Amino acid sequence: xxxxxxxFDTLFKEIDKVIVGQREVMEQIVVAMLCDxxxxxxxxxxxxxxxxxxxxxxxxxxxxxxxQSTPDLMPSDITGTYIIEETSGGRRNFKFQPGPVFAxxxxxxxxxRATPKTQSAFLEAMQEKQVTVGNSTYKLDLPFFxxxxxxxxxxxxxYPLPEAQADRFLLKINIDYPTESDEEEIxxxxxxxxREHHLRTIFNKKQFLALQQIxxxxxxxNDIKRKAIKIVTTTRESKNLLQYGASPRASIGLILASKARxxxxxxxxxxxxxxxxxxxxxxxxxxxxxxxAQRKGLKADxxxxxxxxxxx
Amino acid sequence: xxxxxxVLREINSTLGNISVFDxxxxxxxxxxxxxxxxxxxxxxxxxxxxxxxxxxxVAPIKKVNKLKRKKAKIVEESYPPLKEKLRxxxxxxxxxxxxxxxLQREVISDMRNVRISSFxxxxxxxxxxLVSVSLCFIILFVAAHDFGVDIKDLADKGRKIIDAAYVxxxxxxxxxxxxxxxxxxxxxLDDIYGKESTANLGNEVIDVxxxxxxxxxxxxxxxxxxxxxxxxxxxxxxCADEGACTPQESFRNEYPKEQQELVKxxxxxxxx
Numbered sequence: 277x278x279x280x281x282x283x284f285d286t287l288f289k290e291i292d293k294v295i296v297g298q299r300e301v302m303e304q305i306v307v308a309m310l311c312d313x314x315x316x317x318x319x320x321x322x323x324x325x326x327x328x329x330x331x332x333x334x335x336x337x338x339x340x341x342x343x344q345s346t347p348d349l350m351p352s353d354i355t356g357t358y359i360i361e362e363t364s365g366g367r368r369n370f371k372f373q374p375g376p377v378f379a380x381x382x383x384x385x386x387x388x389r390a391t392p393k394t395q396s397a398f399l400e401a402m403q404e405k406q407v408t409v410g411n412s413t414y415k416l417d418l419p420f421f422x423x424x425x426x427x428x429x430x431x432x433x434x435y436p437l438p439e440a441q442a443d444r445f446l447l448k449i450n451i452d453y454p455t456e457s458d459e460e461e462i463x464x465x466x467x468x469x470x471r472e473h474h475l476r477t478i479f480n481k482k483q484f485l486a487l488q489q490i491x492x493x494x495x496x497x498n499d500i501k502r503k504a505i506k507i508v509t510t511t512r513e514s515k516n517l518l519q520y521g522a523s524p525r526a527s528i529g530l531i532l533a534s535k536a537r538x539x540x541x542x543x544x545x546x547x548x549x550x551x552x553x554x555x556x557x558x559x560x561x562x563x564x565x566x567x568x569a570q571r572k573g574l575k576a577d578x579x580x581x582x583x584x585x586x587x588x
Numbered sequence: 589x590x591x592x593x594x595v596l597r598e599i600n601s602t603l604g605n606i607s608v609f610d611x612x613x614x615x616x617x618x619x620x621x622x623x624x625x626x627x628x629x630x631x632x633x634x635x636x637x638x639x640x641x642x643x644x645x646v647a648p649i650k651k652v653n654k655l656k657r658k659k660a661k662i663v664e665e666s667y668p669p670l671k672e673k674l675r676x677x678x679x680x681x682x683x684x685x686x687x688x689x690x691l692q693r694e695v696i697s698d699m700r701n702v703r704i705s706s707f708x709x710x711x712x713x714x715x716x717x718l719v720s721v722s723l724c725f726i727i728l729f730v731a732a733h734d735f736g737v738d739i740k741d742l743a744d745k746g747r748k749i750i751d752a753a754y755v756x757x758x759x760x761x762x763x764x765x766x767x768x769x770x771x772x773x774x775x776x777l778d779d780i781y782g783k784e785s786t787a788n789l790g791n792e793v794i795d796v797x798x799x800x801x802x803x804x805x806x807x808x809x810x811x812x813x814x815x816x817x818x819x820x821x822x823x824x825x826x827c828a829d830e831g832a833c834t835p836q837e838s839f840r841n842e843y844p845k846e847q848q849e850l851v852k853x854x855x856x857x858x859x860x
Contacts (some may be wrong), residue, residue: 493687495680497672544691545676 280490281542287335287478294331294473295324296465297458303461303540304449304557305332305423306487308483309381310491310536313529314402314422315490316387316437319451321392325425329383338380338419339449342555345390347433352399352492355407356414361387372409377401377540387424388434395441398422419484439520439564446529448561467534469514487539494535496546504530511559514586517569517579522562530558552588592692595699596678599663606707607651613716614647615640620723627727628736663699666706670698 284306294300301317305328315518317325327340333340343354353484354374362368372573377398387395401407404531405416424445442448454462479487505527512521534550541550560576567581622636655662677695680688681807730736843851 490687493685495676495683495688495691497676498679499675500672544687544694545673547672 277561280487280539282479283456284508284540284542290335290475290478291328291331293302294327294477296456297460298324298328298451301449301451302328304330304447304554305329305534307536307554308423308447308449309336309419309421309537310488311529311532312419312421312488313355313446313532314424314444315447315448315449316445317423317425317451318428319425320453322431323451324454325451326383326385329381331475333381334475335477336479336481338383338481338484339417340381341376341379342383342385343376343383345387345394347389347391349390349394351394352409354394354397355401355409358410361363361538372412372414374414375407377407377413378416380417381418382422384422384424386427387435388426390435390437392438395435395436395437398424399441399444419481419488424488437561439562442561443523443525443562446533447557449546449557450560491532491535491536491539494538494544496531496535499552500546501531503548503587504534504555506557507551510560510583510587511580513562514579514583515566517566517574517582518563520568521566522559526558526562533558552584555584590683592677593695595696599659599699602704603625603655603659603662603707606704607648607655610713611647611651613646613713613720615644615717617723618643620720620727624723624730626725627730630736630738630740662707663702666700667702670695670702673698678798 287306288299288302295302305315305317309332317329319325330340330342332338343349352375356373357376358370359373360368361371364393382401383457384390387398401416401420402422405418405420407414407416422445427434428460432489453459508522508524508527508530510521511518511526514521528547530551531546533554534546537550537554538544538546556577559580563576563579564575565579615828619636619640623633626633626636631634664670664672664674673691673695677688677691678693
């Protein structure tokens, strides 16, 4: 366990060279990746969302691609398409030209700006780790993650993710503004002469896939598991706060993500602390507040806090 | 894995022994309290064994169930570094993978720092022992000075008061007093026939032996037979108006024939 802890500590030390603060956000992104799942990152512009993901791909020696979502982005722009290729014999063949989705880490920047049709093009890749173009299905290289970002402001001309698609993201990670001291450090770091940071690779693809297997071996006590499930099921019963609760996929996600966090923290068992910490990013995009809660100005996190309080 | 199972068995037996000791202390207190109450009301003191025995039977059943569920939590509470680890290891005892094995090793190593004394609540145990000793002294004192109220005497007195009230104040006062006595747990009005235990005596077979009374004749007091003459005047006067009136006839005239037969039969039986 100590070796895992040391490895992750080294990873975060390297991240700290580039990203100031935002430790929890980075932990949550790594948790989503360790669970072999996707994450939706929401934050105001200029909070280094894209930069953080790009940094992670460099540290893990994974192929990175970025898709900037716009209203005119087509599904084929993501998945790839068939192009006509002329052979040396003068024959013309259709050849599949893979799109940017054929990478290990796909950053779907401002995903809510893409049309629903394009958004749904991600669905198969996210869930099945494969892409179907025409009659052919292409397996994606593993590990595969979609890390999508969205902007909470400038909602005009955007297409909010449908619930079914939002449910495919294991975590919805909120990035907040840095503290004043962190911001001072950011300014110092990025206004000086040396801008290029030398990052060393911490994992390779094979090691990361092995880590994903180890995450699933982390044991959970029965009472902790029951409490995690109770948190999720209570979202369906809390009609005074919520219109719709979370699906069983949330229960699976909560336990799996807690296992990954336990490993990240160097523990060989899941604690209640992991469950509580991850209940927020797991549930916040899977619940819909009712009118009364919205009228009171409550947010999804407030409702989750109340539910955790009830179950605890 | 085997070593971990061994550790679990050890935890079970230790917690079981502590639980038995705790139960015993509680049962002793229950016995002493009941004993004190019973000697104060001067009612069979050995009846105090009944609640103590019932507690000794019922409490362990409840505690065993609680122990089964919370055994790991109890140990974790006594040694915080084991928090959540022990119950995770216990729940995943059938699972075999490097992470679970590492957890089991960690738990075994942490268990070495757990002291048995940490499972015993010193404060509560001391209080229980102190209460038991105090109760023993109180019982000795009460028994030596014969303090207390005889509940049987009290019941008799209550009954007498009611009877007196019936005599002095008539039925109304008696009933009123009886109601008050009944409401306050005193003598019941129905119990006017005396002690039930005495009434039951009537059903028991009693061997009664009649010893012949010894008799002696004082020869000096024996006199000669005297001949006495009875005056028949009374009978004659009574029957003077009715002619030939004899006692037999008078009997025949005054009573119906069935009753005469009955009386005749009675005397015949006696004479037999």
